[in-house]
Amino acid sequence: MTTVAEGAVKRLLSSETTASLRTRYEGSNICTWIGFKHINYLVEEAILCHFADADLPARALYAEHGLGVDIVDLDTRILHALYMDETVQARVVPTAGDDDSFLSFTVALHADRDGEDTKVVAAGAKVVLRSDSYVEAAGEPPAELARFVTGRLSTPGAVAPEPPELTGADLTAVTTSLSAGRGTSGPDPVLDLLTAGKNAFGWKWRIPYPYCHFSERLQMSSYLRQMEEVVDLFLADRGISVKTLLDERRWIPACPHSRIQILDEALMEEDLYTVYTVENVFKDFTYTSRMDCYVVRDGRLVPTATGKVTHGYALIENRRDWNLITFDERVSKALRGES
Numbered sequence: 001m002t003t004v005a006e007g008a009v010k011r012l013l014s015s016e017t018t019a020s021l022r023t024r025y026e027g028s029n030i031c032t033w034i035g036f037k038h039i040n041y042l043v044e045e046a047i048l049c050h051f052a053d054a055d056l057p058a059r060a061l062y063a064e065h066g067l068g069v070d071i072v073d074l075d076t077r078i079l080h081a082l083y084m085d086e087t088v089q090a091r092v093v094p095t096a097g098d099d100d101s102f103l104s105f106t107v108a109l110h111a112d113r114d115g116e117d118t119k120v121v122a123a124g125a126k127v128v129l130r131s132d133s134y135v136e137a138a139g140e141p142p143a144e145l146a147r148f149v150t151g152r153l154s155t156p157g158a159v160a161p162e163p164p165e166l167t168g169a170d171l172t173a174v175t176t177s178l179s180a181g182r183g184t185s186g187p188d189p190v191l192d193l194l195t196a197g198k199n200a201f202g203w204k205w206r207i208p209y210p211y212c213h214f215s216e217r218l219q220m221s222s223y224l225r226q227m228e229e230v231v232d233l234f235l236a237d238r239g240i241s242v243k244t245l246l247d248e249r250r251w252i253p254a255c256p257h258s259r260i261q262i263l264d265e266a267l268m269e270e271d272l273y274t275v276y277t278v279e280n281v282f283k284d285f286t287y288t289s290r291m292d293c294y295v296v297r298d299g300r301l302v303p304t305a306t307g308k309v310t311h312g313y314a315l316i317e318n319r320r321d322w323n324l325i326t327f328d329e330r331v332s333k334a335l336r337g338e339s
Contacts, residue, residue, distance in 0.1 A: 002065055002142050005055045009144040012054035012094065012103070019049040019090045021109075023082055030246075031319050032084040036255040036309075037224045040076050043107045043123045044221060046090035047071065050105065062214065066131060066138025067145070071220040072102070072155045073126035075259040080120040081322075086111060088120065095124075102156055103127040103148055126155060134215045153217065155261040161292045163301035164193045190273055190296065199337040200277040201234040207270050218266040223305050227260065227291050230276045231309070238334040245331075250316040254324060260291070260307035270295045272304070278335055284327040286312045287335050 027038025048058055051069060058069040082088070088109045095104045109121035129149045131138045141149045184191075184204050191202035211222035231253065235241050245251040266272055273294045281287040293305040313331070314322040327335070 004142045004144060008055045012051065012056055013096055014094060017050045017053045017092050019046050021045055021088055021090050023084060023086045025084060028084040030252045031316065034082040036078060036258055037228045039078055039082055039121055040074060040224050041221060042088065042090065042109060043076055044071060046092050046107050047105055047125055047127065050092040065141060067141060067149060068130040068132060068214040069127060070130050070153055071125050071127050072153055072262040074220055076121060076123040077257050078121055080113065080118060082120055101147055132214065153262050153265045155263065158261040158263055160263045160303040161306060163294055163303060166300055194273060194275045198277050200275050201237055203230050203233055203274045205272050205274065207266060207268055207272050209268050212268045216267055220260065223260045226274055227258065227307055227309055230274050230291060234276045240331055240334045251313045252316060254312045254314040255309060257310040260305060262305050264302055264304045266295050266304040281332060281335050284332050286310055
């Protein structure tokens, strides 16, 4: 039986930690505001710092014990904008119960706003330790961590969508619009089944290795990238692409809330079917959408992730300021799928 440093798991489960983190330049796509994906990256980094502060860094857990640190549930609310070149204080509080089969944390990001210490992001996350079976057998995990170890990723308690049956679907007739299977939002029998009768947009995409970790599987940060990209493709499909509204009106999408739950594993070079469904448009001010991801295995659809995201629109006033605005008829109809 392998062991870990004395007191390490106790610190992981009971000690609060604070890390000083800096926003990433890559995440500043519109003026100097940081997008929701990179804000979630800060939450992920804070959790990894918490593991390291407990003398259980992700690298050592994998290399020495064959355990991959995997976030399987990430729920984040953005309370105030974050900016390029900004340093935040990330406070991580463990919240796992004595009988839980997963680690859980709340993460609060604090920043200076007009001289006041202000909470700008509030998040919750669930984490499991995935036993490695790809490179070599992991063996028995350290006893103190055993209840958090799993042989396959999933979010405890998550509700998976019920996928349609593929019986009768001609899977050999799939049409791709890009080379090497990189993706299509065009005619595809699986996408047709998944989007039928819904205010939805479907996208098929081959999982490349840069989106994977631990040699084989899609990770949480990649589902965040998937959520961002499917929104971009959806808006373009509805005739209100990000660049179109930027050029015409200086409008940008603004995301105050997102949540993603991993339901099963999606593997490198599998085709991932992502369905983005608009569920509610609230007073022409915000709209909520659902993202569901699937792979086809053994002739059936397997749900691998589900998520929710809320969006509004902001008007860029100048290089420093923006204000949330109400949708006009064109945008509202496009979101509702009305002609």
